[in-house]
Amino acid sequence: MTELNAVLEAATKDFDNSLERLFKLVRIPSISTDPAYAAECEKAANAIVDDLKGLGFKAQVRPTPGRPMVVAHYTPKEATKDTPHLLFYGHYDVQPADPLELWTTPPFEPTIKTDGKVKRMYGRGTSDDKGQFMTFVEAARAWIRTTGTLPIRATFLIEGEEESGSPSLVPFLKANAKELSCDAAFVCDTNMWDPKTPAITTRLRGMAREEVTITGPRIDLHSGMYGGPAMNPIRVLSKVIAALHDKTGKVTIPGFYDGVSDLPKQTKKQWQSLKFSEAKFLKDVGLKLPAGEKGKSVLEQIWARPTAEVNGIWGGYTGVGTKTVLPSKAHAKFTFRLVGRQNPEKVLKAFRSFVKGLVPKDCKVEFAGGNGSPATEIPEDNPFIAKSARALKDEFRRDTVLMGSGGSIPICRFFKDILGMDSILVGFALTDDAIHSPNEKYDLESYRRGIRSWVRIMGEFGK
Amino acid sequence: MTELNAVLEAATKDFDNSLERLFKLVRIPSISTDPAYAAECEKAANAIVDDLKGLGFKAQVRPTPGRPMVVAHYTPKEATKDTPHLLFYGHYDVQPADPLELWTTPPFEPTIKTDGKVKRMYGRGTSDDKGQFMTFVEAARAWIRTTGTLPIRATFLIEGEEESGSPSLVPFLKANAKELSCDAAFVCDTNMWDPKTPAITTRLRGMAREEVTITGPRIDLHSGMYGGPAMNPIRVLSKVIAALHDKTGKVTIPGFYDGVSDLPKQTKKQWQSLKFSEAKFLKDVGLKLPAGEKGKSVLEQIWARPTAEVNGIWGGYTGVGTKTVLPSKAHAKFTFRLVGRQNPEKVLKAFRSFVKGLVPKDCKVEFAGGNGSPATEIPEDNPFIAKSARALKDEFRRDTVLMGSGGSIPICRFFKDILGMDSILVGFALTDDAIHSPNEKYDLESYRRGIRSWVRIMGEFGK
Numbered sequence: 064m065t066e067l068n069a070v071l072e073a074a075t076k077d078f079d080n081s082l083e084r085l086f087k088l089v090r091i092p093s094i095s096t097d098p099a100y101a102a103e104c105e106k107a108a109n110a111i112v113d114d115l116k117g118l119g120f121k122a123q124v125r126p127t128p129g130r131p132m133v134v135a136h137y138t139p140k141e142a143t144k145d146t147p148h149l150l151f152y153g154h155y156d157v158q159p160a161d162p163l164e165l166w167t168t169p170p171f172e173p174t175i176k177t178d179g180k181v182k183r184m185y186g187r188g189t190s191d192d193k194g195q196f197m198t199f200v201e202a203a204r205a206w207i208r209t210t211g212t213l214p215i216r217a218t219f220l221i222e223g224e225e226e227s228g229s230p231s232l233v234p235f236l237k238a239n240a241k242e243l244s245c246d247a248a249f250v251c252d253t254n255m256w257d258p259k260t261p262a263i264t265t266r267l268r269g270m271a272r273e274e275v276t277i278t279g280p281r282i283d284l285h286s287g288m289y290g291g292p293a294m295n296p297i298r299v300l301s302k303v304i305a306a307l308h309d310k311t312g313k314v315t316i317p318g319f320y321d322g323v324s325d326l327p328k329q330t331k332k333q334w335q336s337l338k339f340s341e342a343k344f345l346k347d348v349g350l351k352l353p354a355g356e357k358g359k360s361v362l363e364q365i366w367a368r369p370t371a372e373v374n375g376i377w378g379g380y381t382g383v384g385t386k387t388v389l390p391s392k393a394h395a396k397f398t399f400r401l402v403g404r405q406n407p408e409k410v411l412k413a414f415r416s417f418v419k420g421l422v423p424k425d426c427k428v429e430f431a432g433g434n435g436s437p438a439t440e441i442p443e444d445n446p447f448i449a450k451s452a453r454a455l456k457d458e459f460r461r462d463t464v465l466m467g468s469g470g471s472i473p474i475c476r477f478f479k480d481i482l483g484m485d486s487i488l489v490g491f492a493l494t495d496d497a498i499h500s501p502n503e504k505y506d507l508e509s510y511r512r513g514i515r516s517w518v519r520i521m522g523e524f525g526k
Numbered sequence: 527m528t529e530l531n532a533v534l535e536a537a538t539k540d541f542d543n544s545l546e547r548l549f550k551l552v553r554i555p556s557i558s559t560d561p562a563y564a565a566e567c568e569k570a571a572n573a574i575v576d577d578l579k580g581l582g583f584k585a586q587v588r589p590t591p592g593r594p595m596v597v598a599h600y601t602p603k604e605a606t607k608d609t610p611h612l613l614f615y616g617h618y619d620v621q622p623a624d625p626l627e628l629w630t631t632p633p634f635e636p637t638i639k640t641d642g643k644v645k646r647m648y649g650r651g652t653s654d655d656k657g658q659f660m661t662f663v664e665a666a667r668a669w670i671r672t673t674g675t676l677p678i679r680a681t682f683l684i685e686g687e688e689e690s691g692s693p694s695l696v697p698f699l700k701a702n703a704k705e706l707s708c709d710a711a712f713v714c715d716t717n718m719w720d721p722k723t724p725a726i727t728t729r730l731r732g733m734a735r736e737e738v739t740i741t742g743p744r745i746d747l748h749s750g751m752y753g754g755p756a757m758n759p760i761r762v763l764s765k766v767i768a769a770l771h772d773k774t775g776k777v778t779i780p781g782f783y784d785g786v787s788d789l790p791k792q793t794k795k796q797w798q799s800l801k802f803s804e805a806k807f808l809k810d811v812g813l814k815l816p817a818g819e820k821g822k823s824v825l826e827q828i829w830a831r832p833t834a835e836v837n838g839i840w841g842g843y844t845g846v847g848t849k850t851v852l853p854s855k856a857h858a859k860f861t862f863r864l865v866g867r868q869n870p871e872k873v874l875k876a877f878r879s880f881v882k883g884l885v886p887k888d889c890k891v892e893f894a895g896g897n898g899s900p901a902t903e904i905p906e907d908n909p910f911i912a913k914s915a916r917a918l919k920d921e922f923r924r925d926t927v928l929m930g931s932g933g934s935i936p937i938c939r940f941f942k943d944i945l946g947m948d949s950i951l952v953g954f955a956l957t958d959d960a961i962h963s964p965n966e967k968y969d970l971e972s973y974r975r976g977i978r979s980w981v982r983i984m985g986e987f988g989k
Contacts, residue, residue, distance in 0.1 A: 096847030159849055165745070227847050268750060272848050281812030282628070285962040286835045287731060287933030290863050291818035291827035292804075293811060297767065297836040297858075304764035341755075348756060349744030351888035355754035364754035372749045373760040374851050375842035380859065384559030384690050385735050385895065386622055387861050387934075388837050388962055395760075396843065398850050400753050425814035432848065470750030471850075499748040499851055 066210060067522045074205035074514050081201045081514060082184070082507075084114065086173040088155065088193045089186045095130050095156035096227040104130040104223045107155045111221055114200070118207050120219070125239075127231035130156060130223030134242075137203070139212040147524045148216035150245040150484070152474060153196020153252060154225035157188035158499045165501035175507070182507040189505040191498035195251040195490055196221055198510060202517030214525020218245055222474075225252075228272065228434060229473060236481045244482045247447040249520070251513070252472055253490030256337070256464040258506065261455035261516070264488035265443050266366055266467035267475060269401035271410050271435030275300070275418060276394045278427040283379075284389040294423055296393040297378045303421050304395065307371045311357040314371045316417045322404035326367050334362050337464065347495060366467025370400040371414075399435070400469060407435025436473030439486075447487050454519040455489065458512055489516070529673060530985045537668035537977050544664045544977060545647070545970070547577065551618065551656045552636040552649045558593050558619035559690040567593040567686045570618045574684055577663070581670050583682070588702075590694035593619060593686030597705075600666070602675040610987045611679035613708040613947070615937060616659020616715060617688035620651035621962045628964035638970070645970040652968040654961035658714040658953055659684055661973060665980030677988020681708055685937075688715075691735065691897060692936060699944045707945045710910045712983070714976070715935055716953030719800070719927040721969065724918035724979070727951035728906055729829055729930035730938060732864035734873050734898030738763070738881060739857045741890040746842075747852040757886055759856040760841045766884050767858065770834045774820040777834045779880045785867035789830050797825050800927065810958060829930025833863040834877075862898070863932060870898025899936030902949075910950050917982040918952065921975055952979070 064072075074081075093107035094100040108124045108131045115122035115135040122135035133155065139146065160170035168174040173186035184194070199219070206213050220243060224231055236243060256262040279296035280289070309315050326334075341361040345351055355364035378393030380386035399410055411433045422428045441448070443465055452463035468488070475486035491513035497503045527535070537544075556570035557563040571587045571594045578585035578598040585598035596618065602609065623633035631637040636649035651657070662682070669676050683706060687694055699706060719725040742759035743752070772778050789797075804824040808814055818827035841856030843849035862873055874896045885891045904911070906928055915926035931951070938949035954976035960966045 096849060097845060158851075159843070159845060161843075161845070162746070226849075270750070270850070279813065282960060282965075283625075283963045284811055285933065286833070286837060286861055287733070287863060287931070288828070288957065288961075289811065290833040290835045290861075290932060291831055292808065292816045292824045293813055294815070294817035295836060297839050298771070301764040301767035301836075301839075304761060305768035308761070345755065345888075348747060348752065349888075350742065350756055352757070352886060353755045354757035354886075361755045365751070368754055370749070370753040372753045372850075372852060373758060373764075373842065374749060374849060375844045375853070376760050376764075376856065377840045377844040379836065379838035380622070380624075381838045381840040381857070382560060382622060382624070385859065385861065386559065386689075386837060386962070387733070387835075389835060390838070393839065394844070396848060398749055398753075398848065400750060423815060423817075425808075425812075468750070469753060470748065494751065497745060498751075499849070500746040502745075 067519065070205050070209045070518050070522070071515055073209040074201065074518055075511070077205065078511055081197070081510070085194055085197045085510070088197065089173040089188050090171055092160070092171045092187070093156050093223065094159050095224050097159060101130065104156060108133050108223060111155060115219065118204055127235055129231045132223065132235055133219065133221040135219040137213050137217045139214070139216070141212070142216055146216050148218065148245040149524060150218045150220055150243065150248040151199045152220050152248055152250045154192045154222045155196070156223045156226050157191065157193070158226050160187045162501060167502055183504040184507060185502055185504045187503050190492045190496035190503055192225065192252045194505040194510055195492060195513070198491060198513030199249070199251055199517045201514040202521060205514070205518055206521060214521055218243065232474065233477055233481065236477055240482055245484055247484050248478045248486045250472060250475065250486050250488045251490050253468055253488045254492045254494060255490070255509070256466060258493060258508065259459065260461045260464055261459045262464040262466045263448055263452060264468045264490070265441045265465050267439050267472050268369070268469055269405065269407060269436050269438035269473065270471040271399040271401060271407040273397050273411055273414060273433045274394065274431040275303070275397065276392055276429045276431070277422060278392050280389065280391050283391050286387040286389040289389050293389055294426055295389055296426060297390060299422055299426055300376070300378070300393040300395055303418050304373055306421060312355050314369065316371065316413050318413045319369070319410060321409065322406060323369060324403050326363055334360070337362070344494070365469035367402055369402050369405055372398050372400070374398055400471065401435070402438045405437065407437055411435065436471065436476060439476040439479070441475065441485055441487070445485050445487070447485065450523050451487050451489055451520050454523040455516055458516045458519055489520070491516070530982065533668050533672045533981050533985070534978055536672040537664065537981055538974070540668065541974055544660070544973070548657055548660045548973070549636040551660065552651050553634055555623070555634045556619050556686065557622050558687050560622060564593065567619060571596050571686060574618060578682065581667055590698055592694045595686065595698055596682065596684040598682040600676050600680045602679065604675070605679055609679050611681065611708040612987060613681045613683055613706065613711040614662045615683050615711055615713045617655045617685045618659070619686045619689050620654065620656070621689050623650045625964060630965055646967040647970060648965055648967045650966050653955045653959035653966055655688065655715045657968040657973055658955060658976070661954060661976030662712070662714055662980045664977040665984060668977070668981055669984060677984055681706065695937065696940055696944065699940055703945055708947055710947050711941045711949045713935060713938065713949050713951050714953050716931055716951045717955045717957060718953070718972070719929060721956060721971065722922065723924045723927055724922045725927040725929045726911055726915060727931045727953070728904045728911070728928050730902050730935050730951070731832070731932055732868065732870060732899050732901035732936065733934040734862040734864060734870040736860050736874055736877060736896045737857065737894040738766070738860065739855055739892040739894070740885060741855050743852065743854050746854050749850040749852040752852050756852055757889055758852055759889060760853060762885055762889055763839070763841070763856040763858055766881050767836055769884060775818050777832065779834065779876050781876045782832070782873060784872065785869060786832060787866050789826055797823070800825070807957070828932035830865055832865050832868055835861050835863070837861055863934065864898070865901045868900065870900060874898065899934065900939060902939040902942070904938065904948055904950070908948050908950070910948065913986050914950050914952055914983050917986040918979055921979045921982055952983070954979070
């Protein structure tokens, strides 16, 4: 049997152990956005480094002002200057698990459930992104255990701040540009087209974020004594949010669409050929009516149109029962998904003046946490895409779909700008994985075929 | 020296002990709206009963489906059928203390501070309503300790659910109508006109309350994967709140103003003569512009116009940092202040259909906790008002102002409808007492002269 088949067989034989290694990681609540979990992030980083050292990687936990980076290198003894050097990127940090009461199994105690023929593992990070990056870790393990080496030069970069805007990433890439520059980067944080069809994502939306606080009265007031003459900041904030979109679903912030261009006819055609079911996509999450821009398909709304979204709002009394308070402050968290050449700084600037224009003279508005990253598109004629698409087709026996994604993986932009390499986005998640939601899951098939796919891709580039 | 002066002198001499007795009550966190504090409410009720028994009252803690009532009776030995029988009402329950971080002293550890010449006690309930109802308890104590009896028949009714809508009150009044029916009721839960000028409140706004929950997607979603096509319930809720008022500050709910009549010219004139400073009223709470209906004075907005207010809003991620979630649910708590003959049930019914009209087909809206009570007006020619106004004038050496209040004391309406007696609202709080807010306070002068005022009023009716 060929070397490749031997490695594939080894990976399949070792699958139960691959699962247990992933579960060990999922049990660590490495939430990056909440400082209370900083130690858990350290713990996760150390666990990954210990594992990679065991495989013969030069692996280190590298400190940053925030959560640490995991950096690991593997150079085959037989490597020549022609041996391709590939970077593999993932992130070990996860989203907060709240609202906890909606989880049917503990978020940090991975649990396997079988629904008909489909086996799924449930837990925060099973899909985003621990389960995903462990696919290339396990593929490397299979190669090294079977052949004693990797067919390529490999650098693993696994960060711990992806879910909180990667504040330390750019400085880290700049400070370590020489060490981290490879021929190309593989990012495992995206979806397949469907459970049977592999995909490479070539379009990603950017994101800008801002938190807004409106202050009305300087203290909370009695809504009887002051209700009427005293302005309620929740009313002001609601007017802002209500004014963000017009009747056609377009964002009303002046200049918001600067840098957004219409979809090329050819791409539009290609996406139509995917026969994406808008009705099913919405029905799966309990909705019927597309809420985005009228006249745009749902795929276009997600892959090629920007958004203005409220991710959270709070103000006044939110406890049990009634408190007749007229609150002093109201808060909301906003994120904007960006496409094309939209500039995050310009979008936030336009948003701030839009908000200020809606706040009454004697109310105060404060902005916090404003930052962002632009959208990115990987040219579809990139040579690494062709080889990867072929390897994926070999595994799944289906043509690989070149798709877009509504999510933001700013790292692709940074890899290009700082390290001069393209990113190939190959992932095995599914749209119903409920990432960022209660009961996040990852299909066992996603994990198994993900591992096998990376075995093939590494082999393909090692030829 | 007259008997009255002897009692007044005794009350003044005993003031330090009166303070300590009040502080003992303030130290009990008797929050009625949060079930977690049920035992503390029991504790407060028992403390009051023990104190009144010591004065010779027939006092009992009377159970209800919610927090217990305190009922106490005192009949002088010399009482004849002509001896007036007066009911004195207050409430021992308090508002929640949050946001705790804004208190400069512990909310349930009463603390006296001196600002220039003015001495104030700080703590939740010092003003609303423990400090207020203790004024008539201390007045009774002074009479009984000095003369061995009260000059009148007295019934004390001190409830424990005023801050949570008094759900058990109406059934309790109905079940005990004979026992609780008196010649008139004195309610001590209102303000003076200013620190030097006593007031009797003859107008009170009613209130209706409702909690609204909007559900969009059936689970929280990733704002990248679904942002655009998926409707965000915070957007829907914001549209509802933004649509509640028009540009002139009028509430837009169809039929909302049914039963609201314009202010009689004479009352309007009387209120103008009070020389109320709108600028100062707003400046005290950090505002400049009246937010109520255009063309109405601030006093009219508070005393004679209805409101639609949001007391709290929450939805999505409200923790530290960013979570790019598109939430499944958004919630808000609403209260409506009612005037004239506005009907609470009709107002809530109109509000519900107003909201339903703004919710997209595939979002769900739920309503909870809806209930309310109408506004009330006490005829100014009521004989008990004249006598009380005279007694107050004797104490403060100033004419007593007959005023309105923006707050809601539904009990007045129930006393009239169920027990057939008018309510005389005599209180000693001040607009800057910050009731329902952090750092609630009560001036020591309010407490001292409040006690002396009740000594005089009891004496006046005992003549």
